[in-house]
Amino acid sequence: FHLYLDSADLAELRACLPHPVVHGVTTNPTLLRRAGVPRAALPALLHECLALGARQVQAQVQAADAAGMLEDAQSLLAQFAPGQLVIKIPATREGLRAGAQLAAAGHAVTYTAVYAPEQAHFAALLGAAYAAPYLGRLDDSGVDGLALIARMQALVAQTGGPMRLLVASVRTREAYLSLLALGVGAITIPPRLFPQLLDHDATHEAERGFLADARA
Template sequence: MELYLDTAKIEEIEEGVELGIISGVTTNPSLLAKANPTAPIEHLKKICSIVNGPVSAEVVSTNYKDMVSEGLKISKISENIVVKIPITEDGLKATKVLSKENVPVNMTLIFSESQAILASLVGAAYISPFIGRLDDISYDGMKLVKSISEILKTTNSKSKIIAASVRHPLHVVEAAKLGAHIATVPFKTLKQLVKHPLTDIGLEKFLSDSRGISIVS
């Protein structure tokens, strides 16, 4: 499974890429607003120059024709741009058109198996189930990841699952077990994936025991 960063903050992306574990980035209008760029297009270009992989940028239009027009413009920002489109009737129509134009689409706000099936049928390159938001309403978001994974295998779909709305490291681990191709994580969760209290204790002991010892002179 690949890891993407769910952020639009340049400093977070640079640090994630430097760790050598980030294969892509997902953004949305809310994340871009938090990054507060003076020029959003230039900001996305900067992200694409840092990440050697897919970078999702979301349309803000809700009308089918406007989604297509905006999607085509967004796709020209960089070769690694993926157009992010919400699962609506207009979104499905727009995804079908963009897919035929060889524009990769990340179909977002997926909350059911039926929505995932429709996204796959219109050629979405990526399907993003929002597991954390499902957990928030007392539904096991991981059950949806498992179901979508089984459906895509059965139908030989080329769509990839991006486990989105990830809240903690366990979400990442479970998503990997259940067949998600990608998990997109906030920067905080990325940092949490590295940490373990026993690692810290072990390192502290090693350093304490090695005082006065030099392997490299």
């Protein structure tokens, strides 16, 4: 299972990293804009995440046509060691073409903004590492996001192969636990959710008792 942090805000990321439960960091143009990070500063931000213990980092292309996506992806990939960077591509018709070429050349690809089971199926067929559905946004649109992601997960399992669903737009601890119960292979969470998953008051309380008894 791969747990990612979904953020381009270094202060937010530093509050969580390094930590051994975190596999990596996912970013997208919206997160960069929200954090005030210009695109030119993205490689440096991602290298900082790697230095903080992230095993993989993900960056999204910013072109709408396959040729532009490939050019953007290649210039990002050139700045990282093999295996460090996963290229995120929206699961459009053009995106599938670009991603297929990158995957065939041995690069890890995440198809993002996956809203339908067949998109996850095609992503798996094309050798992607991940397909990213957006749970919260599916729910916002009036769809039962969890039920749709369960259908995607069934298709991915049936297709076989190593591709994982990387569920994004995960806003609550309950949503995270429900996704784990579905057996999804990866989840990316906003850093604000991290303490809710890692820190339990009762555990701290028990620890305080143990430490007091150890001293007595």
